[in-house]
Amino acid sequence: MSTLPDSSSRYSHVRHDDLHRYAADPERGFLPSEDPLRRLPAEFAIWEEIAADLPKLLATQRVRSVLRRLPILDPSSLTWRELDRAMLLLSFLGHGYVWERWRETAQTLIPASVAIPWYQVAQKLGRPPVLSYASYALDNWRRIDEAGPIELGNIALLQNFLGGLDEEWFVAVHIAIEAQAAPALRAMLAAQDAVARGDAPSLEANLRTIHAAIEAMYAILLRMPENCDPYIYFNRVRPYIHGFSETPVVYEGVEAYAGRPQTFYGETGAQSTIVPALDAALGIVHSPDDLRVYLNKMRDYMPVGHRAFLARIESGPSIRAFVQESGDASLRDVYNACVHLVEAFRAKHLEYAAIYIHKQAQHGSYNTTHYGTGGTPFMKYLKKHRDETAQQILARNESGVGDRNVAPEAAPGAP
Ligand code: HEM
Numbered sequence: 001m002s003t004l005p006d007s008s009s010r011y012s013h014v015r016h017d018d019l020h021r022y023a024a025d026p027e028r029g030f031l032p033s034e035d036p037l038r039r040l041p042a043e044f045a046i047w048e049e050i051a052a053d054l055p056k057l058l059a060t061q062r063v064r065s066v067l068r069r070l071p072i073l074d075p076s077s078l079t080w081r082e083l084d085r086a087m088l089l090l091s092f093l094g095h096g097y098v099w100e101r102w103r104e105t106a107q108t109l110i111p112a113s114v115a116i117p118w119y120q121v122a123q124k125l126g127r128p129p130v131l132s133y134a135s136y137a138l139d140n141w142r143r144i145d146e147a148g149p150i151e152l153g154n155i156a157l158l159q160n161f162l163g164g165l166d167e168e169w170f171v172a173v174h175i176a177i178e179a180q181a182a183p184a185l186r187a188m189l190a191a192q193d194a195v196a197r198g199d200a201p202s203l204e205a206n207l208r209t210i211h212a213a214i215e216a217m218y219a220i221l222l223r224m225p226e227n228c229d230p231y232i233y234f235n236r237v238r239p240y241i242h243g244f245s246e247t248p249v250v251y252e253g254v255e256a257y258a259g260r261p262q263t264f265y266g267e268t269g270a271q272s273t274i275v276p277a278l279d280a281a282l283g284i285v286h287s288p289d290d291l292r293v294y295l296n297k298m299r300d301y302m303p304v305g306h307r308a309f310l311a312r313i314e315s316g317p318s319i320r321a322f323v324q325e326s327g328d329a330s331l332r333d334v335y336n337a338c339v340h341l342v343e344a345f346r347a348k349h350l351e352y353a354a355i356y357i358h359k360q361a362q363h364g365s366y367n368t369t370h371y372g373t374g375g376t377p378f379m380k381y382l383k384k385h386r387d388e389t390a391q392q393i394l395a396r397n398e399s400g401v402g403d404r405n406v407a408p409e410a411a412p413g414a415p
Helices: 016-020 042-052 054-061 063-068 080-099 112-125 133-138 165-197 202-222 230-240 274-282 290-301 304-315 321-325 327-359 378-390
Strands: 141-143 155-157
Touching: 016 165, 042 054, 042 080, 042 327, 054 063, 054 080, 054 378, 063 080, 063 112, 063 378, 080 112, 080 230, 133 165, 141 165, 165 202, 165 230, 165 274, 165 304, 165 321, 202 321, 202 327, 230 327, 274 304, 274 321, 274 327, 290 304, 290 378, 321 327, 327 378
Parallel strands: none
Antiparallel strands: 141 155
């Protein structure tokens, strides 16, 4: 795959604080501007201690007995940064409780000691009380060398279920991808700004920045198999991140739920804002299907600011239409190169969905090989979304009008 030359900064119209309004950062993208908090104030020490012991408690199947004895703590004094940490801890505890014995059974009542503060913290953050991508990946890391970059080799997780290299790597790859995506965020805003002003050179420069970011994201995605083994992922990592969509759970003592079982989806990369934002910026559309319905629901699981960023990009001027109508070959080429890379990303991702889940041997009914965390038969739909991405490549005709409804030349890694 060719590397387009980088054309650095044509950002004059998009300011730094534009991203901060969306809880995003020009250097870190959707990762928090400050490294995630590593410990809550002393009065929450019991949450910290049990969470630190979670790998051992899961291995000995003692999560349930320990959490049943936990007192109910009041999270109302927590600051925003502390709320993110509390959400992370309670999400790991809640999922440990429900899925401790996943091979035989799911626990369908979360005790008040976890359920009540989890619900309160989730309400404040505007997300459901379930483990989501934000707690599993975005807020769950530290740097080994605190002055070094956020990249593979310098990222360690703050919290694990069982722990071990494969779990650590699976999540670290997601975090590293988010870090690589950072330059694309401001470039998406700047590219739309350029369209609004009719400034083709600025649009082209920003599309090059987006291209470089997707290329770097793709390079990280390729590294997943280095340290994450498919068998270990399927049998030791995935079981604990399932949600409660197939096995509704009661949140004991949460008045708003009045004892009614609740269904929430589990953690998935589909709750990352970066790919939908790229789809929106590049005008990649997916015809109605079950996965698209599910992907729209995943927005409720994203941090509120990230959702707002996505909405802003979706309501912005169409980069694709501008490129198409301009008849500018160089603009079209860089646009097409971006779409081509998103397709390559989806093709590799589909390969992983097949190897890490679909081709694994299923044990019991709670960790299925055919349905994703959202309950969709994911192979069929992930394929469709890859193909729909390829179909957005713009034709090479002189007028610049019309799409080429065939797949582009084989993307690297395409199955
Ligand atoms: C071994 C690695 C991975 C596996 C097995 C995997 C599996 C899946 C599955 C089964 C789905 C279908 C929807 C669902 O049920 O949630 C999905 C969706 C998705 N995943 Fe992953 N995933 C992996 C890595 C990643 C990474 C590193 C990212 C990067 C952010 C990512 C981003 C996405 C996105 C954006 C979707 C929504 C579908 C789309 O827009 O094409 N995944 N994933």
